[in-house]
């Protein structure tokens with residue numbers, strides 16, 4: 571059993587199946603290869619209405635797909651590659667997977683262009699939600715956090731630097747909330763946390779990193795507390 575457990579964690583995708591009296595059964599549901607180093611290394615796990623989405627690599631040899639978006643319903647037959655976003659052995663390296671109203675939002679990279687993606691399980695589609703930084707340059711969306719009916723994150727459109735963005739899962743509803751530091755310098759918001767009617771986060775940029783909050787509007791985004799008036803408080807992990 572110890573051998574099986576170690577093998578599972580290093581080489582296979584495993585799920586814990588619930589059983590009465592708080593006991594669990596560890597079961598192998600997917601086996602990509604016969605050697606212990608031939609694992610798919612699932613990461614970035616995210617539950618969307620009972621389906622587990624994750625990033626994994628089936629290898630980089632001819633016929634493999636690299637690190638791409640996978641899904642599992644807890645069965646072997648229901649565990650498979652969702653889409654080879656970066657075609658062939660190159661990796662799209664899906665990251666920051668979050669669920670929003672039954673859909674999956676994440677970032678992926680093709681070439682050097684990491685952008686915001688949407689997977690719709692109902693339609694079976696996986697595509698760029700918005701090319702935040704138009705063209706081949708990367709918008710680099712990151713720190714995606716679902717709060718209510720929106721996902722908050724940071725990104726750059728190439729003009730305003732890394733600033734606060736949000737999306738409702740539509741292209742039209744994906745927008746920069748506020749250019750906190752006017753112009754090309756980014757305020758680099760992180761650590762989004764919903765509380766009451768607001769989203770609290772660490773923002774303000776590298777020279778004045780403090781506790782901010784937003785109600786999702788430009789006018790409603792402001793410094794909440796200047797904890798260290800002479801420097802960075804670095805307020806985080808709310």
Ligand SMILES: [Ca+2]
Nearest residue numbers: 635656658660
């Ligand atoms: Ca690929």
Ligand SMILES: [Ca+2]
Nearest residue numbers: 703704705707
């Ligand atoms: Ca782009």
Ligand SMILES: [Ca+2]
Nearest residue numbers: 730751753755
């Ligand atoms: Ca800016």
